[in-house]
Amino acid sequence: MPPRFVRLGETGRRPVTIEIDGEPATALEGDTLLVALLANTGHLRESEFGDGPRAGFCLMGACQDCWVWTAEGERLRACSTPVAAGMRIVTRGAEKLWPSRM
Amino acid sequence: MAEPHVIVVGAGPAGVRAAETLVAAGLRPMVIDEDACGGGQIYRRQPANFARPAEAIYASEAGKASAVHATLDRLAGRIDYLSNTLAWNIDDRLLYVVNGMAAAELPFDALIVAAGATDRVMPVPGWTLPGVFTLGAAQIALKSQACAIGREVAFLGTGPLLYLVAHQYATAGGNVAAVLDTSAKADRVAALPMLAARPALLARGLSYLRDLRRRGVPVLDGVVPAAIAGSQEAGVQCLTVRHRGRAVAIACDAVAMGHHLRPETQLADLARCDFRFDPPTRQWLPVVDRDCRTSVKRIYLAGDGVRIAGADAAEIQGRLAACAALQDLGRAAPDIGAAALRLRLARMDWFRRGLARAFPWPWRLAASLPDNAVVCRCERITAGELRAAVRANGAPEVNRAKAFSRVGMGRCQGRYCGHAAAEIVADAAGAPIESVGRLRGQAPVKPLPIAAKGAGLP
Amino acid sequence: MSGHADVIVVGGGIMGSAATFFLRRRGRSVILLERGLVGQQASGTNFGNVRRQGRFLPQLPLANRSRAIWGRLNELLGEDAEFLATGHIRICYRREDIGALESHARSVEEYGLKLELLSQNMLRDRFPFIGPEAVAGSLSPNDGHANPRLAAPAFAYAARRQGAQVRENVEVLNIEKSGEDFRVETASGEAFRAPAVLVTAGAWAARLSAMFGEPVPLVAHGPQMAVTEPVVYAIRPVVGVYSQVTEEGVYLRQVSRGNIVYGGGNRGPALIDARRAYVKPQNTLRQFRQISRAVPALGALRIIRVWSGIEGYLPDMIPIMGPSAKAPGLFYAFGFCGHGFQLGPGVGDAMAELIDTGATVTPIEPFHIKRFAAAPAVGAQAAARP
Numbered sequence: 001m002p003p004r005f006v007r008l009g010e011t012g013r014r015p016v017t018i019e020i021d022g023e024p025a026t027a028l029e030g031d032t033l034l035v036a037l038l039a040n041t042g043h044l045r046e047s048e049f050g051d052g053p054r055a056g057f058c059l060m061g062a063c064q065d066c067w068v069w070t071a072e073g074e075r076l077r078a079c080s081t082p083v084a085a086g087m088r089i090v091t092r093g094a095e096k097l098w099p100s101r102m
Numbered sequence: 103m104a105e106p107h108v109i110v111v112g113a114g115p116a117g118v119r120a121a122e123t124l125v126a127a128g129l130r131p132m133v134i135d136e137d138a139c140g141g142g143q144i145y146r147r148q149p150a151n152f153a154r155p156a157e158a159i160y161a162s163e164a165g166k167a168s169a170v171h172a173t174l175d176r177l178a179g180r181i182d183y184l185s186n187t188l189a190w191n192i193d194d195r196l197l198y199v200v201n202g203m204a205a206a207e208l209p210f211d212a213l214i215v216a217a218g219a220t221d222r223v224m225p226v227p228g229w230t231l232p233g234v235f236t237l238g239a240a241q242i243a244l245k246s247q248a249c250a251i252g253r254e255v256a257f258l259g260t261g262p263l264l265y266l267v268a269h270q271y272a273t274a275g276g277n278v279a280a281v282l283d284t285s286a287k288a289d290r291v292a293a294l295p296m297l298a299a300r301p302a303l304l305a306r307g308l309s310y311l312r313d314l315r316r317r318g319v320p321v322l323d324g325v326v327p328a329a330i331a332g333s334q335e336a337g338v339q340c341l342t343v344r345h346r347g348r349a350v351a352i353a354c355d356a357v358a359m360g361h362h363l364r365p366e367t368q369l370a371d372l373a374r375c376d377f378r379f380d381p382p383t384r385q386w387l388p389v390v391d392r393d394c395r396t397s398v399k400r401i402y403l404a405g406d407g408v409r410i411a412g413a414d415a416a417e418i419q420g421r422l423a424a425c426a427a428l429q430d431l432g433r434a435a436p437d438i439g440a441a442a443l444r445l446r447l448a449r450m451d452w453f454r455r456g457l458a459r460a461f462p463w464p465w466r467l468a469a470s471l472p473d474n475a476v477v478c479r480c481e482r483i484t485a486g487e488l489r490a491a492v493r494a495n496g497a498p499e500v501n502r503a504k505a506f507s508r509v510g511m512g513r514c515q516g517r518y519c520g521h522a523a524a525e526i527v528a529d530a531a532g533a534p535i536e537s538v539g540r541l542r543g544q545a546p547v548k549p550l551p552i553a554a555k556g557a558g559l560p
Numbered sequence: 561m562s563g564h565a566d567v568i569v570v571g572g573g574i575m576g577s578a579a580t581f582f583l584r585r586r587g588r589s590v591i592l593l594e595r596g597l598v599g600q601q602a603s604g605t606n607f608g609n610v611r612r613q614g615r616f617l618p619q620l621p622l623a624n625r626s627r628a629i630w631g632r633l634n635e636l637l638g639e640d641a642e643f644l645a646t647g648h649i650r651i652c653y654r655r656e657d658i659g660a661l662e663s664h665a666r667s668v669e670e671y672g673l674k675l676e677l678l679s680q681n682m683l684r685d686r687f688p689f690i691g692p693e694a695v696a697g698s699l700s701p702n703d704g705h706a707n708p709r710l711a712a713p714a715f716a717y718a719a720r721r722q723g724a725q726v727r728e729n730v731e732v733l734n735i736e737k738s739g740e741d742f743r744v745e746t747a748s749g750e751a752f753r754a755p756a757v758l759v760t761a762g763a764w765a766a767r768l769s770a771m772f773g774e775p776v777p778l779v780a781h782g783p784q785m786a787v788t789e790p791v792v793y794a795i796r797p798v799v800g801v802y803s804q805v806t807e808e809g810v811y812l813r814q815v816s817r818g819n820i821v822y823g824g825g826n827r828g829p830a831l832i833d834a835r836r837a838y839v840k841p842q843n844t845l846r847q848f849r850q851i852s853r854a855v856p857a858l859g860a861l862r863i864i865r866v867w868s869g870i871e872g873y874l875p876d877m878i879p880i881m882g883p884s885a886k887a888p889g890l891f892y893a894f895g896f897c898g899h900g901f902q903l904g905p906g907v908g909d910a911m912a913e914l915i916d917t918g919a920t921v922t923p924i925e926p927f928h929i930k931r932f933a934a935a936p937a938v939g940a941q942a943a944a945r946p
Contacts, residue, residue, distance in 0.1 A: 001337065003235060004356070008275050011246035012150050030149035035247045043232045043336050048790045048818055049482035052334040055232035057479070057518070059239035060143055061136060062220045062366070062862075064513035064549060065479065067789070073860055080137070082149070095792040099689050099857030124739055191841040198841045205845055496728075502597055505604065505709045513789055513864050545839065549789060549862035552848045 002043025004055060004081060005072050019071070019088040027083045034059065034066050034078035037089060044078055045091055053091075069094040106431045107209055108424075109197055111189045111369060112216030114142015115166075115413045116405025118174050120214045123346040124435045125180045125199025127428050132182040132208065134189050134199060136548075140174040142218050142405075143238065146424045147171060148246045159245050161270070162306060166413065191544035192373045205554040212400045212427040215369050216420060219406035221360035224284075224467050225522050226258070226476040228330030229296060229359070230482075233338030241267045250276035252356025256341045260285040260461040261362040262307050267309035268358075272317050279354040281314055281388065282343050283323040284361070284464045291485030298451045322350065327467065330357055341551035347489035349365020361463050363410045364521065370408070373401050373541030376468070379536045380409075382458050384465050385521060386540040392444060393401055394423035395430075407434060415450045418443045465535070485526055490532035498541045503527045513549055517542040565589040565725065567915055568744050568754040570732050570768065572588050572598035574708075574901065575893045576760035576830035577715035578908020579915075581637075584869075586916045591752055592716060593744065595731040597836075598713025602762050603901065604782055604838075605869025607811060607823045608708045609798055610902045611648045612673050613700035614664070616878060619903070620671035626906025630706065633905075637718040641711040642815070647797035648703035649678075649687065651694040651854065657802055661719045675700050689795055692855045699801075705813045708901055715908065723774040726859040732761075735771055737887060756915050763832050763872035765880075767928065772887045776932045777875055778895050782830035782837035782868035783823050784793045784846060788861045790818030800824075801854050810850040812858075820858065822851050830870040837868035840864050843925050871898045874932075879905065881915070881927035891915055892929055 013028040020040055027036030034056055037044055043053035044066050055065035059079045066078040071088035090097060108124055110117045112137035124131040130438035141147045145167040148159060156164040184201065191198040197208045221236035228234075233495045235243075235251050237259060243249045250271060250349075255280040257268040268281045290297075297304045316420055325343040332339040341352045362383075370388040371377070372555040376397035387409055393404045402423040405416035421427050421438045471477070471484025500523060503509060509523045510516035516523070520541045528535045567583050569576045571592025580592040592598075610630055619687050633640045652661060657831040665675040678697040683690050720726040733746040741753040752860045759768045766778040771921035793816060800811035801824070830837035845867055872895045874880065880899060884890035887946070891914065893907050900907070906922070914920040 001335065004337065005243065005247075005250060005504055006250040006265070008244070008248055008250055008274070010148075010154065012153070013151055027462065030247075031152045032247060034245070036247055039249070040407070047230070047482060051230055051482050052477070053232050053337070054230065055337065057239060058220060059112065059242040061548070062235075062514065062517055063479070068551075075860060075862065082138075097528050097796050098860060099855075100790050100860070191844070193838070193841050196841075207841070495717055502600075506713075511865070515865065518663065544865045544867055545841065545844070546866070550844070550866050551862050552788070552852060553859045554845065554848060556845050 001053070003039055004042040007039065008068070012035060015030070016083055016085045019082060021091055028030040031083045032079055033068070033081040033083045033087065036083035037078060038069070041091065043091060045094065048055065069097050071097070073097045073100040105129065106211035107132070108212045108214070108427055109208060109217070110214045110216060110266055111197070112142065112218055112407065113137070113140035113174060113183070113217060114218050114404065114405060114416065115145060115170050115421035116216035116407070116416035117142070117214070118170050120216060120404060120424040121181050121436065122173050122434060123421045123424035124428070125177055127433055129433070130180060130182065132184065134184045134187050134197070135183065136188050138185050141171060143242070143362045145170050146246045147240060152248065155283055163413070175309070182430060185318045188548055189369060190548065190550050191367060192461065199452045200550060200554050203551055203553050204557060205556045207556070212402070213433055214402045214427060215407060216405040216416070216422045217365040217366040217369055217407035218404065219365050219410055220517055222362050222364040222463065222465055223359060223518050224361055225328045225471060225475055225477050226330055226334065226359065227472060229343065230476050230479050231330055231332045231338050233332065233356045234330060235356065235358055235460060237263045237267050237358045240358035243269065244270055244276070251358060252338070252354065253277060254279045254354045255351045255356045255358055256280050256282065256354040257358050258282045258341060258343070261359040261360065262457060263311040263360060263362070263462070265307060265314070268319070269313055272314060272319065278314065278319045280320040280322065282325045282352070284325055284467070288430070289462055290460040293456040293460035296452055297460060299452040299456065301365070303453065346522040362457070362461065364407060365407045365409060367407065368515070368543050368547040370396065370403055372545055372547070373398050375401060375403070382455060384463055384535055393426035394419055395426050400427070400430060411450055411454045415447055418447050443473040448518045468522045470527035471526070478509045478512060479523055480514050481508045483507055483509045488523060488526050489530045492527050497527070498531050498533060499537070500524050500527050501539065501542050504541060510541045515544070563751060564753045566575045566754060567756045567758060567762060568593065568752050568921065569743065569758045569896070570735070570744065571759065571761035571765065572716055572726070572728070573601055573603035573760060573762050574599065574710065574712040574715065575907050576758065576903030577712040577719065578905050579758055579760060579911045581715045581719040581722070582704065582909045582912030583915065584722045584724045584786055586720050588748055588916060590719065591754070592724060592726045592744065593730045593732055593746065593752070594743040596727050597728050598692050598716040598726065602869050602871040603712040603753065603904070604709050605785065605867055606708050606871070606898070606901045607785065608901060609648070609811065609820065610643060610705040610706050611700060612902070613648055613668070613675060613698065613784045614650055614800070614802070615669055615899065616692070618923065620668060620673060621922050622903055622906045622910060622924065625688065625909060626673060626903050627702070628736070629905035629909060634715070637714045639710070639714050641706045641714050643704060643706035644816070645702050645704040647785070648800065649697045649797045650800050651690060651697040651867050652802045653693045653695060653808065655695055655852070657804070658696045661696060661802060665698055666839045673700065684885060687797070689857055690799065691853050693853050699797070703798070707815070710900070711904065732768070735768060742889065756889045756891065758893065758911060758915060760893050763870045764922045765872065765892065769892060772884055772890060774814060774884060774886055774929055774933070776880060776895070778872050778928065779899070780830040780832045780870050781873055782839070783871060783898060784826040784828050784839045784843045784866070784867045784868060785823040785827060785846065786847065786863045788858065789864050791820070791861060793818055795820065795855065799854055801850070807846055808850055810847060810854060812851060813857065820861070822847070825850060828868050830868065832870060835870065837870050839866040839868045873897045879927050880929045881911070881931065885928070885930040885933060900909065
């Protein structure tokens with residue numbers, strides 16, 4: 001999907017490199033993980049119940065629609081997590097990430 | 103008594119003013135903030151490396167927002183401020199919190215809950231498509247991340263926030279495809295006498311409307327949302343509403359929706375506070391006295407977390423709640439001019455009721471949702487499945503309907519489906535809305551990690 | 561709505577609902593009276609285990625009878641309450657507990673239950689999600705789990721479709737012998753009569769048994785339940801931990817939608833007068849540690865809801881089931897001590913048989929209420945007060 005969010009300003013911030021579904025992507029320091037993802041693509045995850053991709057809803061940590069899987073098998077709530085360099089997010093095919101031996 | 107432990111949950115306008123008042127009385131309260139740096143939602147702060155001045159973010163409220171932030175910063179050495187910390191349960195004068203994976207139980211002698219609010223939403227067919235967000239989300243994207251939620255954003259719902267956020271987008275260079283209000287002009291006219299209680303706010307609202315019109319943004323009222331269409335590949339592509347008998351299709355790649363706000367009452371519920379049905383807003387609200395006391399000793403509620411009255415009212419209630427707590431703890435409270443504050447609150451409450459009259463919650467839309475419309479986003483439960491649970495097995499109230507249909511069993515615990523679900527249950531059962539009750543609160547307040555360990559907090 | 565029937569059943573949990581259904585199938589007219597909504601109390605809030613392994617041995621014939629019915633729910637009721645025969649594994653963490661698993665496996669063979677003992681390596685091979693602390697396991701391949709929210713209502717509403725009167729929101733205030741019949745009075749001002757009454761009022765039954773001079777030391781406790789967010793379906797069998805340490809005794813099951821339901825460890829407070837039960841937050845946190853020991857992968861997940869319920873317990877951990885010792889025509893089935901869900905269909909079927917024919921082929925003598933007749937009951941005074 002093409003990027004969903006549109007930056008209207010504050011673009012002079014330091015770039016941060018993350019990975020989305022194995023591909024490198026650029027975000028800006030100070031982005032939430034949700035903004036980092038939606039500035040690069042159009043969705044965050046796939047619904048567990050077959051109704052397709054989801055891209056979050058409330059942006060304030062209430063709807064719980066933006067939980068994403070990291071490649072390491074961890075869960076992050078994207079709207080309330082600041083983006084960090086090196087984050088590797090899996091938005092499609094995340095079923096393979098669980099259960100993992102911990 | 104030795105120094106009493108007072109905990110304030112929430113660092114928005116209500117929580118900050120409560121903490122300030124407690125500090126002024128010589129206490130060292132603990133302030134629990136789910137977010138990183140205070141301000142709540144309305145005065146949410148942008149990240150440290152953003153450059154926009156307060157006026158660009160908060161417009162007319164910049165002064166108030168800055169004042170709340172400055173107060174919180176000033177209190178730093180005199181409160182225990184726990185950021186990124188979720189209060190997930192309460193039992194026996196203990197507040198259970200978690201920060202990342204670190205869990206702790208915090209004893210309190212008094213607890214002031216200022217947990218704020220979320221958008222109140224009415225499901226629309228297609229609302230789970232990527233690109234549908236709440237009005238609050240659209241505003242947060244802009245205010246604290248300098249982003250628009252899409253290239254062409256349609257704004258749908260009712261309430262002052264609808265016009266405010268659309269105006270903010272237009273001013274910031276975003277493209278506003280349309281502003282679609284479910285309320286009718288007649289509603290607003292009828293409410294004018296009450297809205298006149300706060301003439302500055304009323305004038306400001308009208309100015310947003312004028313500005314949007316001047317920019318050529320289509321602004322329609324009395325709309326009936328029909329559907330949000332799009333594809334799994336692209337997300338939202340079109341919003342259709344009915345307006346004066348005609349179908350109107352708005353091409354868009356994002357929809358910001360909301361009908362006012364609803365208070366976050368989960369902690370009050372877990373604390374076993376009494377709730378009462380509020381007919382003008384058709385929802386259950388916690389019962390508080392005029393000093394913000396609940397039905398449970400030593401527990402107080404302030405701000406939008408008890409009843410939606412806005413940030414100014416929240417600041418006043420925060421002060422009143424703190425004074426009530428101090429009084430109940432046998433401590434001298436600072437003179438906050440309570441009588442004058444209560445008068446101002448009364449005027450604000452009159453305005454609040456005017457807003458509810460001007461921009462009513464469109465409860466009738468729930469009953470006309472088609473059977474295949476998703477009501478519970480988290481669990482993907484449709485209106486038809488919910489109606490079947492009510493009719494097939496006679497589920498006359500929402501918790502029973504939840505047990506049979508799974509509505510409200512998802513991660514958001516009914517925050518975004520609860521009100522519409524209650525309306526659908528009432529309609530399917532042919533019962534008055536009050537009789538179907540409300541979804542019973544269950545811990546945790548938000549999802550709690552199994553990896554959490556009780557080692558205390560950093 | 562007639563006020564007279566062959567049998568009045570007081571209490572619409574799974575015991576009462578199943579009994580009502582099977583009595584109706586036997587051609588008896590039945591009135592089921594439920595104070596709230598059917599299946600709302602212990603029957604609707606328990607873990608949902610449908611297991612025969614790990615029971616008090618004399619319960620096994622009843623458990624076997626019940627298991628056969630679980631497998632036929634679709635045929636009997638038109639719905640299956642999401643019963644899945646996924647198997648049930650008990651694991652243990654200590655070598656000294658292996659003996660108990662082995663001896664139980666030997667004991668249940670004579671009741672027709674075949675368990676498979678698994679070494680640590682076998683566990684790792686077949687069920688790799690089980691934690692490395694497990695030193696052995698015992699698998700019951702044909703046990704499984706079901707959805708407790710659906711089971712009792714399924715029986716009750718099927719009974720209603722077959723012609724039973726199922727009355728919800730009707731509270732029974734008094735039962736007394738009146739000529740040949742029992743007369744049952746309700747808070748709604750109604751009176752029902754029947755020559756036979758079955759008390760299946762769960763944690764509240766002691767008040768009713770006391771009316772007939774049969775007080776019992778019934779107390780209420782709350783299960784401590786939690787459920788995770790949905791994840792991919794990967795854990796097929798129900799997993800339970802066998803341990804002498806109460807806190808370690810957790811159990812979990814994954815439903816086909818993906819959520820993992822679990823519970824166990826310490827019990828919580830259940831208030832029978834207020835009809836509320838709570839999960840103690842400390843128990844939630846303690847369970848996290850134990851559940852992660854059993855299945856470490858759960859450590860990546862979050863819980864989204866906790867709940868409790870009101871379960872009736874007797875001090876010997878054995879239910880009360882069978883005829884009254886004092887009043888002919890009066891029958892009981894209550895106090896299943898947190899392990900009644902699996903037994904529900906069997907209890908209903910056996911009690912229906914007993915009430916209908918005067919006897920049941922399933923041995924239930926060990927559950928007779930007369931075992932409490934000798935000593936005055938702890939809390940009997942409280943139980944006798946209305």
